[in-house]
Amino acid sequence: MKRAKIWITGIALMIGVAMATRLALQAGAIGAGYAAKQICSGVFVARLPEQFVVETDVLPRLATVGPLTQLLDYALDSTEQSVVASLLGQTATAQHQPRYGCALGEADEAPLFPRSDGALKNLNELSAAAATAAPPARNSQGRESAALQNTLDEAFTEPSGGGRNTLAVIVMHRGEIVAERYSGPVTAETPMQGWSMNKSLIATFVGRQIDQGHLRLDDSVVTALQAAGAGGATVAKADPDLTLKHLLSMTTGFDFSERYFPGDDVTDMLYRQPGMWRSAPDTGHALPPGEQWAYSSGDINTASLIWQQSLKGEPYPDWIEAHFSQPLSLDEIVLEPDASGVQVGSSYAYLTARDWARMGQLWLDAWHGRSEVISQAWQRRAVTPGTAKGGEIYGLGFWLNTDHRAFPSAPENTFHAGGNSGQFVVVIPDKELVIVRLGLTLNESRTDMNALLDDVLATL
Incomplete structure (x- = not known):
């Protein structure tokens, strides 16, 4: 009996060691990928100082999954x-390309689409080194009223314990900027990562193509996967009835996990997969399409x-330049x-x-039927609550204020693009x-967006 217990204990120990090793390898790969990608984009796209990117973005994020910060090693080649x-024996490389920003790794296949060789017409030529001369923190543009100055003061003030890290706030009223403020080294010329606000952009780009007759919401996902050269196993896992609408509304039923820990589907997709568009279909279906809403970055890719x-x-990039x-x-986008x-x-x-604000103004204008870029029909459709179970808070790429759940004091037809670390573009049509609001806020409750909206609504 004693030998049996020792044998069982030994097996359990071996399994535990194997699982710990696997988790360490995954954590190393994800952490290295995150660091390489964020430093590359932060320095060469956002043109922010390297130290700022590392200390306010990369290291705090790595610290959320264990004592990884002291183990990170990286090299930046200007x-x-x-x-x-x-990190932990795993290496990742991010490379910057003009107009395309930074991408991780090398594809094991030819790119699916032709690349642009044109120069971005409106590119601001600030270098990363020049960004160190940015204005000091809480630099006001001097446009806001006294009441809005107090509102912005609150938005940039750190709560007890810190962690808010607001970097930019803009308020537009009737198409005009009435308040604008930045926290250095961020300025009005700094391209800022929107994280999941990109989903609202994709919905808008799809809407443009639907308006022009080049896409339909009932277009087949299986057909698209086949055209992209996805393997037979990937295609076979996708329901024949799966459509573009299911993707935009996040009702695919794919067995895709949106938890942000090493080894989860979404982190593996973002930091280890060369073709992220395959990641969600590769998980297969847990439920039939259209039955259940489940937030999914994989669906949008x-x-x-x-x-x-x-x-x-x-x-x-050429298409976006011409149409947006x-x-x-x-x-700059x-x-x-x-x-x-x-x-x-x-x-x-x-x-x-300011460009995030201009996109918000586009969505506002389209909602009112004032835009020639996007139709009112599309924008109203994009912010209509879903009918799948749990989907009433989401439209097609946009978060909704159904039953005033997101913003209790705002009108129910308020909608917004939202992203990780406290990124918001809130549109209040009425x-x-x-x-x-843009920032680096790990604990997103510390953004206190409700207070910001309350103050703006009370003032305007």
Whole structure:
């Protein structure tokens, strides 16, 4: 009996060691990927100081999954515009390319779409080194009234224990900026990562193509996967009835996990997969399409593939320049791809705070039927509550204020784009308001967006 207990204990120990080793390898790969990608984009896309990116973004994020911060090693090559990061024996490389930003790794296949060789017309030529001369923290643009000055003071003031890290706030009323403030080294010229606000952009790009007759909400996902050359196993896992609408509404039923820990589907997708558009379909279905809402970055990356397929070979930066940057007078928009060339529609969009506000104004104008870029029919459809179980808080790429759940004091038809670490573009149609808040807020409750909206609504 004693030998049996020793044998069982030995087996359990071996399993525990194997699981710990596997978890360490996953944590190393994800951590190295996150560090390489964020440092590359922070320095070469956002043009922020390297130290700021590492100390306020990378290290705090790594600290949330254990004592990894002291184990990180990285090298930034300013000439090659690349970053190599290593953690727990795992290495990741991020490379910057003009107009495309930074992407991790090398694809094991040819890019799915042609790449643009044009220069971004409105590129601000600030270098990363020049960003160190940015204005000091809480730099006011001097546009706000006394009441709004107090509102912005509160938005940038750290709560007890800190962690708010507000970097930019813009309030637009009736199409005009009435309040604007930044925390250095961020300025009005800094492209800021929107994280999941990219999902709202993808929905908008799809809407444009639907308006023009190039896409339909009932377009087949299986057909798109086959056209992209997905393997037979991937195609076979996708329900034949799965459509673009299911992707945008996050009702695919894919067995895709949105938990952000090493080894989970979403972190594996973002930091280990060259073709992120495959990640959700590769998990297969847990439920039939249309039955249950479940937040899924993987769904949107597959939708991004379908949007790019609809461009018929036109590089997506060129298409965005023609249909959005020029009509909306955007200063700079960088949407980063994965290694296969598909834009990471779940996460990797960089716009200045003013350009995020201009996108919010587009959504507001389209809702009122005042836009020539996006139809009122599409924008109203995109912010209509879903009918799947749990989907009443989400439309097509936008968060809703159904039953005043998101923002209790705001009108129920308020909607917003939202992203990790406290990114918000809030649109309040009844009040002709667009409110942008950007930051690096690990605990998103510390953004206190409800207080910001309450103060703005009380003032305007």
